[in-house]
Amino acid sequence: MNKKTIQFIVNPFSGWSSKEGLRDDINRELDHDLFDYVYTETESKGHAIQLAKEAVDRNTDIVVACGGDGTVNEVAQSLVDTQSILGILPGGSGNGFAMHIGWGRNIKKALRKLGQAETKVIDSCTVNNKFFLNLAGVGFDALIAYKADSGTKRGLQMYLGMISKEMLKFKAEKFHVKIDDETIEGNFTTIAVANAAMYGYNFTIAPSADLTDGFLDIVFVHEAPLLRTISSSWRMLNNSLDKSALVSIKRSKEVTITAENPYYFHLDGESFTFEKDLHFKINPKSIKVLFPQSN
Incomplete structure (x- = not known):
């Protein structure tokens, strides 16, 4: 079975206890028989948009936004009308979108669930473009x-x-x-x-x-x-x-x-x-x- 590729785009300023702890969680909890992953961190506001575009250009299967709703927004806008799939590891304060679709707040559980997750095609929106x-x-x-x-x-x-x-x-x-x-x-x-x-x-x-x-x-x-x-x-x-x-x-x-x-x-x-x-x-x-x- 061919492995799927995942890129984790991590906002280091979100509510992680530590970046090192998050990376350790990924190494421990992700199903490495199913996935090969790349780990990247944002350096400034808007950087996740560019990182996600680059992931799409590499035909990455799943691009995971690791942060709050702002990080999810930046990653998602680069995935519209592409074949790459948006994943979420909730790490912000409110995590409204992640909570709405059922990911909860537990990072380790979310990582374990990635292997059995379902892909759905949903609506997106614009306001003044x-x-x-x-x-x-x-x-x-x-x-x-x-x-x-x-x-x-x-x-x-x-x-x-x-x-x-x-x-x-x-x-x-x-x-x-x-x-x-x-x-x-x-x-x-x-x-x-x-x-x-x-x-x-x-x-x-x-x-x-x-x-x-x-x-x-x-x-x-x-x-x-x-x-x-x-x-x-x-x-x-x-x-x-x-x-x-x-x-x-x-x-x-x-x-x-x-x-x-x-x-x-x-x-x-x-x-x-x-x-x-x-x-x-x-x-x-x-x-x-x-x-x-x-x-």
Whole structure:
């Protein structure tokens, strides 16, 4: 049986206990009867994009993003419409996409599961021609992404503290949203545009998101008094945000969000700014991804 080739693209600044420990785990837990592997590390933001392109050029069978959602984003965008398959070793803080598709947080278990993993072809997305795989959006979540990018610490405790602090002074912005022939206007706490379901830490913003349906889930969290917003937000932990009276969800292949003032947006947890319009688009069945085998 011919072995498959794997390239591990490791973000050394993610939440690994040590890079040496990760490499030891790969040597111990990977099935070397099935795989030959190459180990590479990123040196700067954006470097994983180039490393993944080079892996594709070498006809590498599986390219594994080792890091958080940002690393997954960089690797994945180079694999769109290619024969190379995206794998994930979750090493970031939230790991939203990895959690959504079932990889969990245990690196050793994830490595052992690679040999029995299933390949699925899923949708990917763009916003103003920037790639994303998991989630994008504007509003409070984009503000938190911006604040997190500006800080030096990560982790659940940091995010919860930041959310508590910023929510007390947050003011919803007015947005105009065009979905097909419908225009929606109003003040929204958050508008999330989802391919997958969760931010990370099991905070599920789009409970019905489906990676293979060819549609974006557009989640509107309407402006409300603070206590109602907090109460609604906790629904993200039990997968029931769509049951909140503050939330409405639309589905479409494309959506345009227009802001009245320059504002933040995020994609896969990374923060950006925009002047006026954001145009989101689904790219159906465009990337091959490894999923842990269904039980």
